[in-house]
Amino acid sequence: MNSRQGALLRALLNAGDYKTAGEYGRELGCSDRTVRSDVKALNAALAREGFHSHVDRQRGAGLRIVVVPDEENRLVRLLGEAEAEMHPRYERLCQEMLALTCHPGPHTADLLARRMFRNKQQIQADLHWWQGVLELSGLSLSLGRYLKVEGPEWTIRGFVMSMLFSFPAPAVRRRILPSLVGSLDPYDRQFLERCIAEMQRDLGFEFSSNAQWQFGVYLCIMVTRIRLGHSLAAWRDAREPGPFFAYLQKRLERHFSMTVSDAEMGLLRDMANCCTWQWSLAAMEAYEPTERARALADAIASALADAFGAPVPDDMRKPLAILLESGLARRGCGLVAPNPNEEAVKYEAMDGACLLSSVLAEVPALVEADLFSPDYARLLLVLFDYLEQVGALRCYRVGLVVNCGIDLALWGAHRIEKLSSRLQVTDVLTENEVAAAAARPGSALAERFDFLVSFEPLDVKFPSVTISPAVSRADIDHIIASVPLWRRGREVRTAWEQEVLPVGPSPEGLFAALHGRLVDEGLVDMPRERFEWLLWTLSIVKDRTLVLAWCGPGVRRTGIRIFRLEEGDGAECGRCTMAAVLVVAPADRGDLTPLTQGFKRLVEDYADTSGAVNDDGFFVCFPDPE
Incomplete structure (x- = not known):
């Protein structure tokens, strides 16, 4: 396959x-x-x-x-x-990075080629590609007589973890991890498994199976790196590691006959927090977030209450604080944990994400925390329910038009409201009533409904959507996709243009070019650093298109731009060949749903969705290695 x-x-x-x-x-x-x-x-x-x-x-x-x-x-x-098998070049790249960071050296291109069963020219091409990728994380790859990954030790470990987590866990276990754990004998692996079990008993709850293997991977990397002479001398968090980690420190030293520093245990504690982001209700009840995470959650809750006039429920604050603590730890460790729901949050639910971001992106403490994009999306996912509770997103008034029995009429109204909280059936009418109302001058339809829903096409000019009598989830999705119809039958239209944008080969070159063009065209007025933060935090890569939607300060007027990206000599810009941007002025915030629906329709019609694109989030923003 x-x-x-x-x-x-x-x-x-x-x-x-x-x-x-x-x-x-x-x-x-x-x-x-x-x-x-x-x-x-x-x-x-x-x-x-x-x-x-x-x-x-x-x-x-x-x-x-x-x-x-x-x-x-x-x-x-x-x-x-089968994911790793479906992308053999990425499997090879992972094996190369594990060899360079977790196996005894010295390393050369020749030795690496023999290990990978590849020719030297291919390995050299991979190494030059790795140079550019590592640079984005503050690391470097020396290509002298011997090959070596250089940079802060905690950054190297976080980079390797992020690389491994970019694939589904079963694929990594079967195809990639054997080359890592192969350096440990079975007795050592069993010892590390016992350490994880003891940690769970100390915390008072069990990790999910995914969290267990993630933390087990880090323990293997930590032990391997210390054995290779790359131990941490200092860590950013000066807190005492705690009784359990002090006990674990002594056990690791005795078992592996090596010195384990206090800094190592500080990073190990943070990695434990990073790898336990899959929580059960019992785990959330037992866990107490740090003071910083609670303070940041309180700042977010205060900003949301000021913006929407309703407090964030108490039962949301603790999950929010736990997610913030895990996100802060991952940022400190340089560990990017992919979020499988990121596209659903930022693209499928774009109106809600934009509305929340218009508040969250103005919270100074959250901006300063500079969470990775997947962790920011996790916060949005938790807060969508808050938007529903306060009614912040527009609810559309639907007129259900029927030419059938009362059973189908009642079923249709029930299903529409059951499957979407965004739709409210305000009345059920017959086709004759609609035709008569539409024929009268100054029809009241526009005052009563945003649009009509019917089981058969209507011969009226008023906005309407046709669905099947089953009123299935697909029918509701069809209604939502037609939402640019609103406010007294008027359709919201946004000026948009499709252009070619010359860019540099790196993400920074792309971001600078986007910022310059949007400023020149009078759409935005904000510092480049602020614009880059918004892009790193809010954007999503859909297929081969970078998609950004932003509503808030710094937007001068609402507009849409779809750019075809070109490097010098007409070359494409790595994996992303296009960029689609929607910017919404604060005055238009009430129109977010029709604006984002119209924007997504343009993205699907005009953006680059060519080629089979993999789900490897770690690699998706970087140039294709082959």
Whole structure:
């Protein structure tokens, strides 16, 4: 199963219903014929793995995956386990970095080539690529007689952890970690497992299975680096490590016959916090966040209360403080933990994310904390429920138009409101009532409804959306996607342009070019440092397009720009070939839902969604190594 076939399988699982080969081809950046060939390969691969599920082809309808009961979880697990195999170049890069940081040297290109079973020229090309990537994290790779990763020790460890966490855990366990844990004998690995079990008993709750393996990976890296002579002499947090970590320090020294500094235990404690971000209710109840995390959560809650006129519920504050503490620890350790919900938060729920960000991005303590983008998205995810409770997002008045029995009318109204809190059915009308109201001068429809929903197309000029009698989740998504219709039947339209933007080869070059163009066109007026912070924190990479939506201070007028990125001589800018930006003036904050829906429609119509794009968040912003 190659990367394109894996992406097709994932798309089929997400779609559920029939879609044509052409639709999948546009989504994956290939031809209809290639999609049909990949379907045959997928069905053969599923049969070899013992699955009864298969991809069904129906003339006139398209493709759909037929999942046998009890096999869906196995399918998702199979896809996750195969991720590293689907991207062999990234697997090779991970193996190279582990060799350079966690195996005895000296290292040379020749030795690395023999270890990787590659030719020297390919390894040299990889090493030059690594130079640029490491520089973004404040590290460097010396390419003299011997190869060496140089920089602060805690940064090197955080970098390696971030690299490993960019892949699904099963793929890393099976394909990459054996080269790391191979330096430890089975007795040592069992000892580290006992240490993790003792830590859980000391904390009073169990880690999730994912948190256990993440923390186990760090323990392996820590022990390996100390054995190689790279021990921490100092750590940013001068607090005493605590009784348990003092006890663990002595155990590690005795077992491995090595000196473990207090700084190592300080970083180990912070890494424990980093790796326990998957919380059960019992874990949250038992845990007490630090004073700094609580103070930051209080500052956020105060800002939200001032902005929306309602306090943040007490039961949200502790999860918020725990997420902040984990995010602060990850920032201190240089550990980027991918957030699988980041695109759903920043893109699918763009209006809510923009509204929250217009407040959060003005909290000085949060800006100073400079959380990684995935951790910032975790805060938004927790606070979406607050927006619902205070009614901050616009609720649309829907007129349900029926030509059916009372059962379907009541069912439709119930389902619409049940499946979306953003829609309120204010009245149920017949087609004749709508036609008569629309024919009268000064029709009251515009005063009563934002738009109409019907089971059959309406022959009226008033904004309307047609759905199926099933009133399924897909129908509700169709309604939401049509939300640019609002306020007395008027459609919100935003001026937009598509342009070519010359950029530099690095993210900083891209950010500087975006800032300069938006300032020159009179859309924004803010310092470049502020704009770069917003980009690093709020943006999302969708397919091959960098997407940013911002509403708040520094925006002079609302507008949309979609840029095709070009380096010198017309070359593309690494993995991202386009950038899409929506900036909303504070005065237009009430129109965020129609503005963001219209923006996403333009992104989907005009942005670059070509090619099978992997889910490796660590690599997605960097140039393709091959």
